[in-house]
Amino acid sequence: MSYQEKKNIVQLISSTVIFAVYCLFVYLRDKDTTLEGEELFRHWGAVILILIPISIVARIVIEIIFIIIHRIATSEKEPSFADELDKLIELKAMRVSYFVFLLGFLLAMGALVLDGQLSAMFIILLLSGFVSEAAGILWKLRLYRRGV
Amino acid sequence: MGHSHITNNIRNLRFNRHEMTQQQLADQVGVTRQTIVAIEKGKYSPSLELAFRISRIFNLPLEEVFGYEEGQTSL
Numbered sequence: 001m002s003y004q005e006k007k008n009i010v011q012l013i014s015s016t017v018i019f020a021v022y023c024l025f026v027y028l029r030d031k032d033t034t035l036e037g038e039e040l041f042r043h044w045g046a047v048i049l050i051l052i053p054i055s056i057v058a059r060i061v062i063e064i065i066f067i068i069i070h071r072i073a074t075s076e077k078e079p080s081f082a083d084e085l086d087k088l089i090e091l092k093a094m095r096v097s098y099f100v101f102l103l104g105f106l107l108a109m110g111a112l113v114l115d116g117q118l119s120a121m122f123i124i125l126l127l128s129g130f131v132s133e134a135a136g137i138l139w140k141l142r143l144y145r146r147g148v
Numbered sequence: 149m150g151h152s153h154i155t156n157n158i159r160n161l162r163f164n165r166h167e168m169t170q171q172q173l174a175d176q177v178g179v180t181r182q183t184i185v186a187i188e189k190g191k192y193s194p195s196l197e198l199a200f201r202i203s204r205i206f207n208l209p210l211e212e213v214f215g216y217e218e219g220q221t222s223l
Contacts, residue, residue, distance in 0.1 A: 083179040147191025
């Protein structure tokens with residue numbers, strides 16, 4: 001398994017864990033709270049905005065730990081740059097990611113039309129963000145394994 | 149996706165050139181070792197520029213390093 005494949009697997013696991021832990025934290029904190037109107041918008045806005053820096057910081061820490069463990073375990077130095085193959089795979093995976101998020105966005109709009117509950121829309125949007133990221137990573141893994 | 153129609157004999161050329169490693173070739177042409185691995189296995193067709201750079205390393209014309217064959221995997 002190449003370095004990029006291992007890195008993508010670690011990214012997939014870390015994204016899943018970070019998202020799951022954060023969602024669980026928010027759910028446990030707010031499950032007995034009833035919000036309406038502006039408060040509801042503010043709540044969901046805060047949930048999404050706080051998730052972003054937490055994800056970034058957590059992922060950087062996990063990546064640093066992965067690099068250290070990888071160097072100790074394999075004595076192999078990680079690539080210091082992204083070459084043409086890496087950039088091509090990144091672009092192709094980004095396309096898949098955008099498409100998946102677009103589907104999620106349309107689903108969120110559909111939920112608004114059908115159900116009318118704002119919380120459902122925000123939940124679907126949040127999930128779409130995670131699923132689109134996971135789809136992108138999985139596609140990268142597929143391309144690294146099977147070729148471009 | 150998968151195996152391309154661009155074939156190559158980079159692996160043989162490396163061994164004939166003082167058993168050059170994939171990492172050494174990668175360093176000389178400015179890509180990662182994984183890209184050289186993918187090219188040798190036929191999983192990736194290099195860009196024209198990269199193909200020329202690889203050929204220059206072996207002092208051979210492009211056609212002697214890479215080939216194009218219908219429905220075949222790499223050499």
